Amino acid sequence: MAPPITLNGRQLLVQIGDGADPEVFTHDCLINTERGIAFASETNRETIPDCADPEAPGWSVMNKSGLSATISGAGRLHTPSVETWFNWFNSDDTKNVRVLLNGVALANGGGYWAGAFKLTAFEATGPETGRAAVSVTIESDGEVTWVDAAA
Numbered sequence: 480m481a482p483p484i485t486l487n488g489r490q491l492l493v494q495i496g497d498g499a500d501p502e503v504f505t506h507d508c509l510i511n512t513e514r515g516i517a518f519a520s521e522t523n524r525e526t527i528p529d530c531a532d533p534e535a536p537g538w539s540v541m542n543k544s545g546l547s548a549t550i551s552g553a554g555r556l557h558t559p560s561v562e563t564w565f566n567w568f569n570s571d572d573t574k575n576v577r578v579l580l581n582g583v584a585l586a587n588g589g590g591y592w593a594g595a596f597k598l599t600a601f602e603a604t605g606p607e608t609g610r611a612a613v614s615v616t617i618e619s620d621g622e623v624t625w626v627d628a629a630a
Contacts, residue, residue, distance in 0.1 A: 484587050484588070486580055486583060488513075488514070490580060490581040490582055490583070491514055491515070491578065491579070491580065491581070492506040492514070492577075492578070492579045492581045493506060493507075493510050493514050493550055493552050493576065493577075493578055493617075494506050494576065494577040494578075494579055494591075495507060495574055495575075495576055496574055496575035496576065496577075498574070498575075502575060504575075504577050506579075507557070507560050507563075507564075508554075508557040508559075508560060509552070509554060509556070509557045509560040509561075509564055509613055509615070510552030510553065510554050510615065511554030511555055511557065512553055512554040512555065513551070513552065513553040513554065513614075514550070514551065514552045514553070514578075515550070515551050515552075516548055516549070516550050516551075516578045516592060517548065517549045517551070518546070518547070518548050518623075519546070519547050519548075519549070520543045520544075520545065520546050520547075521543070521544045521545035521546075521547075522541050522542065522543055522544065523541070523542050523544050524539050524540070524541050525539070525540060526538070526539050526540075527539075527540055546622075546623075547618065547619050548592070548594065548596075548618070548619040548623040549616060549617070549618050549619070550576065550578060550596065550615075550616070550617040550618075551614070551615070551616055551617075552614070552615045552617070553612065553613065553614040553615070554612065554613060555610050555611070555612060555613075556603055556605070556610070556611035556612060556613045557613075561603070561613075564598065564601055564613075564615065565601060567598045568598045568600075568601040571597070572597070573595045573596065573597055573620045574595070574596060574597075574598075575593070575594070575595055575596075576593070576594065576595075576596040576617060577591045577592065577593045577626075578591055578592045579591040580628070583628060584628060585627055585628040585629065585630050589627070589628030590625055590626050590627040590628045591625075591626055591628075592623055592624070592625055592626075593623065593624055593625075593626050594619050594620075594621060594622060594623035594624065595619070595620045595621050596617045596618060596619055596620060597617065597618055597620050598615060598616075598617050599616050599617065599618045600614070600615060600616035601613070601614075601615055602614045602615075
């Protein structure tokens with residue numbers, strides 16, 4: 480039996496581009512406990528009639544009409560990052576973002592997803608006797624691609 484090659488959750492890094500040329504991508508400490516990327520498709524369904532037996536139910540077919548990706552992140556509120564993230568939320572700015580499988584070699588499937596994204600949700604919460612937390616939602620604004628790790 481061969482065990483699966485896995486990834487520690489800390490190695491899944493959300494990296495935000497700085498917009499410079501060449502662009503530099505860094506992982507912000509604001510996302511420090513939970514992170515993920517989810518892919519979804521929009522679909523259209525229609526029923527195709529049975530011409531040989533018009534009384535029979537037709538089979539439903541589905542076409543994909545759109546694709547999107549959503550990055551989620553959460554953690555303990557890293558106060559030096561709040562202004563940057565809040566300014567991004569308050570703007571219509573699109574930023575280049577990567578979700579990196581950090582430290583994973585090409586031979587083991589390493590690489591990252593990359594695309595333009597908008598910050599669509601920013602939430603800071605905290606209990607009276609505990610540490611403040613933050614959660615963010617970042618949604619794709621166009622195509623998201625997979626880029627293999629360097630060989």
